[in-house]
Amino acid sequence: MQHTPIRGIIAYPVTPFLADDAGIDEAAFRRVLDALLATDPAAIAILGSAGESAYLREAEWQRGVELGVEAVGGKVPLIVGIGELTTAAAVAKARFAERAGADRLMVIPVSYWKLDETEIFAHFEAVAAATDLPIMVYNNPATSGVDMPPALLVRMVREIPGIDLIKESSGDIHRMHAIHELSDGTIPFYNGANHLALEALAAGAQGWCTAAPNLLGSQPARLVAHIDAGEMEQARALFYTLLPVLRFIVQGGLPTTVKAGLRLQGLEAGDPRRPLRPLAGERLETLRHLLATQ
Known part of the structure; x- marks a missing residue:
């Protein structure tokens, strides 16, 4: 098992x-992955929230893994999302x-009955x-119904062999500070909240987990590069240029807004699966305007 921190953008198709x-x-799907590979990602994570993993049949999920392995083909690490x-x-x-050849897993617990920390740990x-695959533990209470506090996340990395990275998507920057403090800066953590990208990277996040490269190309990777180079003024200017799109795609739901944006840009990725509905009307025109200003 190879535990190698990933520095940069983890892109989600x-x-x-x-x-x-x-x-x-x-x-x-292959065209979407090829386009993402051209955005300078540090890794690609398939079958996450943006990938509508919660709406996939078992056979579809398995085929998605196989297609991801085939398309990414070792060009960058391939992470597979699991939420059950x-x-x-x-x-x-x-x-x-x-067995299919993935490089890493991203695991999020999903609940109907509320889980306590003992159940989550187990x-x-x-x-x-x-x-034997290394695991990124993923906290996103808004979508999963499970909220894992920083102390639990750090404890799982320290005590469960195989878990080595943390993706924090609660939208609370203080949790990332807590992960850093509780681990003495030894556990790599990743920002999963688009609106916190600048703050999180400046606070020491190893990377940014985001679907934004689907619509914004290599600009998210440029943001990381500016911060790595100590160019905070340039990073800040770029972030505020990207922020209206980042806010819109999250508030409108990633599958809905990203698929609509790809269509506007000439890459057909179909409609989201029902009960989600395609972006339409005033909201579609807003997205068209936002993308035109990038």
């Missing part, structure tokens, strides 16, 4: 679907991703024991 709910549009209600389902997906412990 959408998952294109065929018409009439007939599965993944494989040709379109049951530990058994998460373990099965971890084993499948490893969930991650079981997934980590089932695979």
